[in-house]
Amino acid sequence: MSISKTHAGFGNWLQSRWQTVVSGIPFFWLLLFFLAPFFIVLKISLAESIIASPPFTRLLDWSGGGLPTLKVSIDNFAYMWEDSLYVRTYLSSLKIAFVSTVLCLLIGYPMAYAIVKAEGTTRYILLLLIILPFWTSFLLRVYAWMGLLADQGTLNSFLIWIGVIEKPIRLLYSQFAVYVGIVYTYLPFMILPLYANMEKLDISLQEAAADLGAKPVAGFFTVTLPLTLPGIIAGSLLVFIPATGEFVIPDLLGGGNVLMIGRVLYSEFNANHDWPVASAVAIALVIVLVVPMMLYHKVQAAEALRES
Amino acid sequence: MKAGRSRFLLGMLCFGFAFLYVPIILMMIYSFNYSKLVPVWGGFSTRWYSELFQSEEVWNATMLSLKIALLNATFATMLGTLAGIALARIHKFRGRTLFTGMISAPLVMPEVITGLSLLLLFITLNQTIGWPAERGITTITIAHITFSMAFVAIIIQSRLAGTGQDLEEAALDLGAKPFRVLWDITLPQLAPGMVAGWLLAFTLSLDDLVIASFVSGPGATTLPMLIYSRIRLGLRPDINALATIIILAVTISVLIAGWIMLRQQRQMQQREI
Amino acid sequence: MNQASAYPWREAGATPFISIKNVTKRFGNFTAVDDISLDIYKGELFGLLGGSGCGKTTLLRMLAGFETPTTGSISIDGADMTDVPPYERPVNMMFQSYALFPHMSVEKNIAYGLKRDGVKGAEVKERVADMLSMVELGDFGKRKPRQLSGGQRQRVALARALVKRPKVLLLDEPLAALDKRLREQTQFELMNIQDRTGVTFVVVTHDQEEAMTLSTRIAVMDAGKFMQIGEPADIYENPATRYIANFIGSANLIPVTVIDRQQDKLRLQHESSDTVFEAISDQPAAVGDNTTLALRPEKILIDKSPLPDCDNNVQGTVKEIAYLGKISTYRVVTAFGETLEVTAPNQVRTSGAGHRIEWDDQVYLGWSSYSAILLSS
Incomplete structure (x- = not known):
């Protein structure tokens, strides 16, 4: 009797707290494995590098006995600021990500528009063809370009064969190769949000513009473009933010010739074992990207609100 | 005029698909x-x-990657579904803003940052509580679950946002308690979304190189890590x-x-x- | 104003303003508009009436320029429009969804068409203000469309389409999105505005009452063809076919055989009994022909006592009554077997009992031989 009573009691408690249970489990996971790591990175970025294991000083020093002394050092950030290599790398990463985003938009926008204009099964197949590379290995798609761009690769052989060039030109391990790689791998991330946005576009609005005397080009700039702006923003941020911190593409296609912050972070950590500087690089990258990230979050929330 | 425009669109479409598929x-x-x-x-x-x-090396790496992908997909789907339900159906709870931020951030967060921060967490945990004793399949799986559950949550949330709450309210009205409703009504409706989420989480895990490189330890080489180590040199x-x-x-x-x-x-x- | 200019379609030699000649539109194997010709005159408020998929919207979209006819030609005010793109036509359209640009204010929406034509700033301002006051939205210029009610949006759409002073205004289901009360009020506003601006209106609608109220003339469409074109009263009183008799208002249809004809006086026998009706008609039906007699419910008198003044008299039993306030509708099973629908005004207060017709009452039905319509097929 009493057992079943407590049982019912627990059951009732669970039922009345179902919202806490449902939201609490994933919340706890994310706090532990997503948010907490950031504070650890922040903490280490404020420590000093030493040769030991772990290779950094403690912020709270208990060695003096009694009250610990707090040791916060912004040396790592100062070092980054003074060494022009880091500043140049950040700027170079932002530039590469920005140009790639614009290129993705220029290629992706007409493609998304063409897919929306297609009908029935054709549209479905085209969409599947956009999504398909998204499911296949990212690494292997980058690798495919290594074969295409190599000195004796397909593109050079083709250009020599048609007589445009006489001997191979440097394509791989250049900035050009990095642009190609980023545009190539991130293009679906541009097209899919654009498609989702354009699909909802009311065609009668474009007809109304034509009816009121707007020629196709004027109609595009006054009606279609402003109305697809949320899709443009979402797609651009989905390309821009991860591209800024990209590591694999500059490493494989850019060789040592292209400065990108993701590579610097990786080598600072794995090759130089300088954890505090690597952490400071990461924190600085998050600070650089926090504005576009919040913008993306806002666009998504606005879109969700519009749908409900 | 119209013909010209559709020719341009068709041209762009062909160019785009050639760009995507020829390599x-x-x-x-x-x-x-x-x-x-x-x-x-x-x-x-x-x-x-x-x-x-x-090659035994390739075989071992493949098996490890598949194992991690399976574990990851299953746990990420469970956690992501709960998170998606929380986002779409619970409009007020403490820390909701933080929660939505933590769901949408992994979607765009550069992998190097996620990888680095998780590695530092595992090292800190190891020093303070002795777990995880060594890095490998467990740490990689945890790292993968953390970012793929966000993708699952977004899929689940958009599915729930698309369907009204009528069915759930009808069940409540007929006397079902909240967990009954969740089990009998919400989850069956979400089945297709959960399948899609599972597949996506599986693929994301199989695909990941950067995060796994950070949080893996000696002896645990996933397939992307193996491929990467070979193609780095050409x-x-x-x-x-x-x-x-x-x-x-x-x-x-x-x-x-x-x-x-x-x-x-x-x-x-x-x-x- | 003389008779001839108010009803130009009644004149033999009048010049049409819009001329549609043998227009066909096919989508793949589907023929949406099937070889139709139509003349619409200046200042008309022309109604295109039909059910969904009848081709009325396709015809309207060909007038606007969104679709090109597969064969045939369209001209407006003497100029061939067949291949002119929408942005160069002297025609504007009010969309069923209103298609107001959500990212522009009401003013910007209305000014949009003027700016495309390169009208100067001051004039744009003045004409937009004029339009806003015409549709009584003077204070709403700065609002976005989503901050307006359905009726207000409808008026913005009308203002936006009229501000360019088009030769023809096309209206696609202009009142469909409004509730009943607002719809009735707006109908009269539309007629009023059409009268003041003198623009030729072509209205597509599926609502026959709306078409009857608004239009100078109506074309009834079905399966890509015109079933009948005429003034509202003409179509109602002289429907050409069973389809129209039923589509415009309602009608009792009685299958009959012609048994005698003296010029336009006919005697008709019910198909499955020996009851005989009298009718007056100029339809070319000969003795022995099988045809259909159509009777409007309001043209039949109903009483508990005989109706000696009527040319046609039948008896029956009331099976159903629908009380609608000012009128009631009765379904009466007649002695010759058909069930007839009859509407009658409620001239006596119900509490007065006695005179009132009740369920299962024996009643007399009667109608004049002028009221019965002989359908052509």
């Missing part, structure tokens, strides 16, 4: 090249395939063969899934008529 197709063709120098054609051969099948014909197998396997699965979905969609349309 992959060329890579697949060169996997049948006899020559050890990838871009130089030396006649048709399947020698790289047989070499691949004899083109390798055996990787062309491996790529061909992987891409064909993925393509066939996606086409089958796409075909099933298209058929379901058609059936639904017919029923509506």
Whole structure:
């Protein structure tokens, strides 16, 4: 009797707290494995590098006995600021990500528009063809370009064969190769949000513009473009933010010739074992990207609100 | 005018698809090249395939990657579904803003940052509580769950946002308690979304190189890590063969899934008529 | 104003303003509009009436320029429009969804068409203000469309389409999105505005009452063809076919055989009994022909006592009554077997009992031989 009573009691408690249970489990996971790591990175970025294991000083020093002394050092950030290599790398990463985003938009926008204009099964197949590379290995798609761009690769052989060039030109391990790689791998991330946005576009609005005397080009700039702006923003941020911190593409296609912050972070950590500087690089990258990230979050929330 | 515009769109479409597919197709063709120098054609051969099948290293890496992908997909789907339900159905709880931020951030967060921060967490945990004793399959799986559950949550949330709350309210009205409603009404409705989420989480895990490189330890080499270590130094014909197998396997699965979905969609349309 | 200019379609030699000649539109194997010809005159408020999929919207979209005819030609005010793109036509359209640009204010929406024509700033301002006051939205210029009610949006759409002073205004289901009360009020506003601006209106609608109220003339469409074109009263009183008799208002249809004809006086026998009706008609039906007699419910008198003044008299039993306030509708099973629907005004207060017709009452039905319509097929 009493057992079943407590049982019912627990059951009732669970039922009345179902919202806490449902939201609490994933919340706890994310706090532990997503948010907490950031504070650890922040903490280490404020420590000093030493040769030991772990290779950094403690912020709270208990060695003096009694009250610990707090040791916060912004040396790592100062070092980054003074060494022009880091500043140049950040700027170079932002530039590469920005140009790639614009290129993705220029290629992706007409493609998304063409897919929306297609009908029935054709549209479905085209969409599947956009999504398909998204499911296949990212690494292997980058690798495919290594074969295409190599000195004796397909593109050079083709250009020599048609007589445009006489001997191979440097394509791989250049900035050009990095642009190609980023545009190539991130293009679906541009097209899919654009498609989702354009699909909802009311065609009668474009007809109304034509009816009121707007020629196709004027109609595009006054009606279609402003109305697809949320899709443009979402797609651009989905390309821009991860591209800024990209590591694999500059490493494989850019060789040592292209400065990108993701590579610097990786080598600072794995090759130089300088954890505090690597952490400071990461924190600085998050600070650089926090504005576009919040913008993306806002666009998504606005879109969700519009749908409900 | 109209014809000109549609010609431009068609041209862009062809260019875009050529851009997306030509490199992959060329890579697949060169996997049948006899020559050890990838871009130089030396006649048709399947020698790289047989070499691949004899490599124990490749086999071990594949098995490890599949194991992690399976574990990750299953746990990420469970956590992501709960998170998606919380986002779509619970409009007020403490820390909701933080929660939505933590769900949408991993979608765009550069992998190097996620990888680095998780590694530092594992090291700190190891020093303070002694767990995880060594880095490998467990740490990689935890890292993968953390970012793939966000993708699952977004899928689940958008599905729930699309369907009204009528069914759930009807069940409550008929006397079902909240967990009954969740189990009987919400979850069955979400089944297709959960399948999609599971597949996405599985793929994301199989695909990941950067995060796994950070949080893995000695002895645990996933397939992308193996591929990366080989291609860093240049083109390798055996990787062309491996790529061909992987891409064909993925393509066939996606086409089958796409075909099933298209058929379901058609059936639904017919029923509506 | 003389008779001829108010009803130009009644004149033999009048010049049409819009001329549609043998227009066909096919989408793949589907023929949406099937070889139709139509003349519309200046200042008309022309109604295109039909059910969904009848081709009325396709015809309207060909007038606007969104679709090109597969064969045939369209001209407006003497100029051939067949291949002119929408942005160069002297025609504007009010969309069923209103298609107001959500990212522009009401003012910007209305000014949009003027700016495309390169009208100067001051004039744009003045004409937009004029339009806003015409549709009584003077204070709403700065609002976005989503901050307006359905009726207000409808008026913005009308203002936006009229501000360019088009030769023809096309209206696609202009009142469909409004509730009943607002719809009735707006109908009269539309007629009023049409009268003041003198623009030729072509209205597509599926609502026959709306078409009857608004239009100078109506074309009834079905399966891509015109079933009948005429003034509202003409179509109502002289429907050409069973389809129209039923589509415009309602009608009792009685299958009959012609048994005698003296010029336009006919005697008709019910198909499955020996009851005989009298009718007056100029339809070319000969003795022995099988045809259909159509009777409007309001043209039949109903009483508990015989109706000696009527040319046609039948008896029956009341099976159903629907009380609608000012009128009631009765379904009466007649002695000759058919069930007839009859409407009659409720002239006596119900509490007065006695005179009132009740369920299962024996009643007399009667109608004049002028009231019965002989259908052509």
